[in-house]
Amino acid sequence: MIDTSRVGLTLGPLDHKVTWRDVILYHLGIGARATDLHFVWEGAKDGLKVCPSYAVIPAFQPFFRVLKELKIDLRTVLHGEEAIRLHGPIPSEGILKTTVKVAGIYDKKKAALVVLETETTDEAGTALFDTRASLFCRGLGGWGGDPGPKAESVPVPRDRVPDFEISQKTTEEQAAIYRLSGDVNPLHIDPETARAAGFPKPILHGLCTFGFATRAILEGACGGDVNRLKAFQVRFADVVFPGDVITTRGWKLEDGRYAIEAATERAVVLSHALAVVED
Numbered sequence: 001m002i003d004t005s006r007v008g009l010t011l012g013p014l015d016h017k018v019t020w021r022d023v024i025l026y027h028l029g030i031g032a033r034a035t036d037l038h039f040v041w042e043g044a045k046d047g048l049k050v051c052p053s054y055a056v057i058p059a060f061q062p063f064f065r066v067l068k069e070l071k072i073d074l075r076t077v078l079h080g081e082e083a084i085r086l087h088g089p090i091p092s093e094g095i096l097k098t099t100v101k102v103a104g105i106y107d108k109k110k111a112a113l114v115v116l117e118t119e120t121t122d123e124a125g126t127a128l129f130d131t132r133a134s135l136f137c138r139g140l141g142g143w144g145g146d147p148g149p150k151a152e153s154v155p156v157p158r159d160r161v162p163d164f165e166i167s168q169k170t171t172e173e174q175a176a177i178y179r180l181s182g183d184v185n186p187l188h189i190d191p192e193t194a195r196a197a198g199f200p201k202p203i204l205h206g207l208c209t210f211g212f213a214t215r216a217i218l219e220g221a222c223g224g225d226v227n228r229l230k231a232f233q234v235r236f237a238d239v240v241f242p243g244d245v246i247t248t249r250g251w252k253l254e255d256g257r258y259a260i261e262a263a264t265e266r267a268v269v270l271s272h273a274l275a276v277v278e279d
C-alpha cells in the first residue's frame with residue numbers, strides 16, 4: 001500500500017543543467033520543424049527561444065527520485081494531469097534549481113493519485129516557473145482514503161467555432177526522440193512493456209502531447225511569442241500513439257483565458273485544459 005504519511009516530503013533543490021543542445025532536442029521531441037528557426041537553431045536572428053512547456057523537463061529527475069522514495073513502481077503510473085505557471089522566460093543556458101514536494105496522495109479506488117509540485121529558480125534564486133503534476137498509479141488505490149478535490153471544470157463554448165484550430169502530425173519516431181529529454185520510461189519505447197500495461201504498442205509521453213499543444217497555443221493565440229504564454233493546465237484524457245495527428249483547439253473566454261481541447265482521430269486526449277495568455 002502507498003504510504004500516505006509521505007505527503008509533504010520535499011526534495012531539493014536539485015540542479016538541472018540546460019544547454020542549447022538540450023533545448024533544441026526538446027523542441028524536436030515536441031515536433032518543431034527545421035523551418036522553426038527560433039526553436040531549432042542556436043544562431044537564429046533573435047536568439048534561440050525556449051518553448052514554455054520546457055518547464056516540465058527539470059522536474060523529471062526529482063520526480064523519479066520521489067517515486068523511488070514512495071516505492072511506486074513506474075509500471076503502474078500513467079500521467080494524469082499537468083500544469084505549468086511561468087514567471088519569466090526560460091533561459092537556454094545555465095543551471096536551473098528545482099524543488100519537488102509531494103502535495104497530495106488521493107484514493108481514486110482503482111488508482112492512487114499522487115500530486116507533485118515543483119518550483120524552479122535560476123542560480124541566483126529568481127523564480128522561473130512552477131509545475132503541478134498528478135500521477136495516476138493504477139492498482140494502488142482502494143484504502144478508503146480521501147478521493148481529493150474534483151477537477152476544475154472548464155467551460156468549452158461548443159456553440160461557436162474555436163478561435164484557433166491547429167493539426168500537427170506526430171511521427172512514428174516521436175517518442176523515441178522525446179524520451180532523450182529525460183522521461184526514459186520504457187512504456188514509450190518497448191512493445192513488451194506497453195503490452196504488459198494493456199496497450200497494443202508503446203504510447204506517446206503525455207508531456208510530449210502537452211508540448212505539441214503548447215506549440216499550437218503559441219501559434220494560434222500568442223503570435224508565436226513564447227513570453228506571452230503564462231500558464232497552461234491539462235488532464236490527459238486518453239492515450240496518443242506515435243504517428244497520430246493531434247488537433248488542438250482554443251476558444252477565447254470572456255476573462256481572457258483560453259479553453260483548450262486536443263484530440264486525435266480517435267478521442268479527446270487533453271481535457272479540462274486552460275491557457276493563460278498575456279495580451
Ligand SMILES: CCCCCCC[C@@H](O)CC(=O)SCCNC(=O)CCNC(=O)[C@H](O)C(C)(C)COP(=O)(O)OP(=O)(O)OC[C@H]1O[C@@H](n2cnc3c(N)ncnc32)[C@H](O)[C@@H]1OP(=O)(O)O
Binds near residue numbers: 078205207237239240
Ligand atoms: C514531469 C515528470 C512526469 C513523470 C511522468 C512519468 C510517467 C510517464 O512516462 C507516463 C506517461 O506519460 S503516460 C501517457 C500520458 N497519460 C495518458 O495517456 C493517460 C490517458 N488517460 C487515461 O487513460 C484515463 O484518463 C485514466 C486511465 C487515467 C483514467 O481513466 P478511468 O480509469 O476510466 O478513470 P475514471 O473512472 O474516469 O475516473 C476515476 C477517478 O479518477 C479521476 N481521473 C480520471 N482521469 C484522470 C486523469 N487523467 N488524471 C487525474 N484524475 C483522473 C476521475 O476524476 C475520478 O475521480 P473522482 O471519482 O474523484 O472524480
